[in-house]
Amino acid sequence: MNKKIITYDESLKNEILSIFNKGVDGENFIVEKDTNLRVLTPEGEEVKLGEFAGISKGSEVFIKSDIRSLIKHAKS
Amino acid sequence: MVNWFKEWFKKLEKIIEIKEIKLLSDINVGISIGKNDKEKIQALPKENKIIINFPALDKKELEETKKIFKEYYDHFEKNEIEFMETKFNERVKDIQEKGKLESIENILDFYKGKISDEYFEILEACMYLKSVYNEGKPVDDLKEDIGNTYKQIGRNMANLATTRYFEGFIKDYYEEKSKEGNFTIEKFREWFIEVVKTTPFTVFSCQEKSESQLKSEITSKLERFNKYGAEFLYVHGLGKSNVLKILNIVSKLEEAIKDIDIIVDLLGKDMNIIIVKISLKKKNTV
Numbered sequence: 001m002n003k004k005i006i007t008y009d010e011s012l013k014n015e016i017l018s019i020f021n022k023g024v025d026g027e028n029f030i031v032e033k034d035t036n037l038r039v040l041t042p043e044g045e046e047v048k049l050g051e052f053a054g055i056s057k058g059s060e061v062f063i064k065s066d067i068r069s070l071i072k073h074a075k076s
Numbered sequence: 077m078v079n080w081f082k083e084w085f086k087k088l089e090k091i092i093e094i095k096e097i098k099l100l101s102d103i104n105v106g107i108s109i110g111k112n113d114k115e116k117i118q119a120l121p122k123e124n125k126i127i128i129n130f131p132a133l134d135k136k137e138l139e140e141t142k143k144i145f146k147e148y149y150d151h152f153e154k155n156e157i158e159f160m161e162t163k164f165n166e167r168v169k170d171i172q173e174k175g176k177l178e179s180i181e182n183i184l185d186f187y188k189g190k191i192s193d194e195y196f197e198i199l200e201a202c203m204y205l206k207s208v209y210n211e212g213k214p215v216d217d218l219k220e221d222i223g224n225t226y227k228q229i230g231r232n233m234a235n236l237a238t239t240r241y242f243e244g245f246i247k248d249y250y251e252e253k254s255k256e257g258n259f260t261i262e263k264f265r266e267w268f269i270e271v272v273k274t275t276p277f278t279v280f281s282c283q284e285k286s287e288s289q290l291k292s293e294i295t296s297k298l299e300r301f302n303k304y305g306a307e308f309l310y311v312h313g314l315g316k317s318n319v320l321k322i323l324n325i326v327s328k329l330e331e332a333i334k335d336i337d338i339i340v341d342l343l344g345k346d347m348n349i350i351i352v353k354i355s356l357k358k359k360n361t362v
Contacts, residue, residue: 004152006145007162008109015130016109016159019142019149054160057152065164067201067221074171076155 013052020060024049030062041069081105084148091140092116092133097126108162109145174207183243190250190261191268195233198226202237209238233272235280239312239351246271249305267304277306281313281322291325298333298354311352319350326352 008016017023023033030039030047038046041062053065056073063073085105088094097119106125112118116137118127133141149157160168174180180203187199201222209215215238222230236242246268253259253267270276279294294311301309313322319342326338335357343349 002104003155004107004157005165006107006109006148006157006159007165008159009111010161010163011111012109012130013161015138015142019145019159052161053164054158056158057149057156058154063158063160063164065161066225067204067218068197068225070164070167071171071197071200071204074168074175 013049016055017049017052020055080151084144084151087144087147088117088128088141091137091144092128107148170208171204174204177207179243180204180207183247186247187242191265195229195268195272198222198230198233199237199242201226201230202233203242205234206237229272232275235312236272236275236278239278239280239310241278245277245306253305271304276304277301277309279309279311281311281318283315283317287321287324290321291328294325294329294354298356302356307355309354311350311354313350314348316346316348319348322350322352329354 014024017030018033021033022030022039025031025036025038028049030049030052031037032039039060039062041047041064045064047062047064051064051066053063053070053073055062056076063069094117097117098121104124106120106123108125108127110118110127110129111131112127112129114129114132116129116132118129119125120127128141130138130141149159183203184196184200187196191199205215205218205222208218219231219234222234226233236246249267250264253264276297279290279297281290285293294309297309311322311325313319323340326340329336330338333356337353337355337357339353341351341353343351
C-alpha cells in the first residue's frame, strides 16, 4: 500500500500537534498535553517546535527537520 | 479502502459545508491542510487532491475536523500514514529521487563498507547536497544544516563533495593504494578520517575567512600536503569576492616562494569560480 501523506502548512504546526493531543512547554519542546512529558524521536531526542517536520504512525514517530532525520525518514 | 474513504469524507461533509467536489477518483486522494482563508475546502481535480483550510473553519468545525483526522490516522497501520509539513515532505521526496541518480548511487556504493557507518551517513547527506548544487539550486541552508548536524567534518565533507573529491582524488587514492600488498581497509579509514578532518590538499575560501586567514591556511597546508599522497594543493573559491581574495594571495605567493607552480582556472559565465592548482617543484621553505 502506498503511504498516505497528509501535508500541512508550516503555520499550522500547533493545530496538527493538537490532533495528537500534543502541546508545547515553556522551552518550546513538544509535550504530551496530559502529562507535560516531552515527546522523543526514535533516537531518544526531544523535539522543539521549530525542529518538528512531521509525525509518522508507528505508533507516533516524531520526525525532526534536520538533514540526518530527513534522510533516515526517506530511507524508511 | 475506497468505501472507507467515502465514509470518512461523508463525515467531513457533515462538519464542513462542502459544495460539489470533483476529483479524478476516490482512490489515492491527496489531502493537504492549508491556510487559505477564503475557502473551507478546495479541490485540485488534476492532482486528485483536496485542501482543507483550517484557518477558514470556525472553532466547532475545526475541533470536529481534527477529531476525524485522528480517526483517519488511527485507521491506518504502522508506516502507512504520516503528517508532514509540506516543505519537508518535498525535501524527503527530493532525497528519495536524488538517491536513485546513477551518479550518486555509484559513489555511495563505492564507499559503502570502505568508510565507517558514521562517515557514510555524512557522505550521504553531502552527496544529496552535491546533487542539489549540481542542479544550480541554492545550497546555503543545506550546507548550514549539514554543518549544524555534523559540525566541522560535515562542512569539510560538504566542500569536498561539491568539488568532486569523492569521485576524484579520494576514490583514486583508494584504488591505487588497494593494489599495494600492505593495504588494509583500516589504513584507508585512518587516512580518510585525517583527510576529511583536515582537508590537507584543499583550501576552501568563504566569506568568513579574511585574506590573511586564507593565506596562512594555504601556506600551512603547502608545508605538508605531499604527506597525504597529493601532488597538488587546490584552492577553491566561489563568488566574486572569493575570486579576488584568492587572486591577491596567489600573486603574493608567487613573489614570496621560489620554485612554485601555480595554475589558475577561472570558470563560470562571469568567471566567478576559481580553482588554483599549486605544486612545489622541490622541497622548499614556505
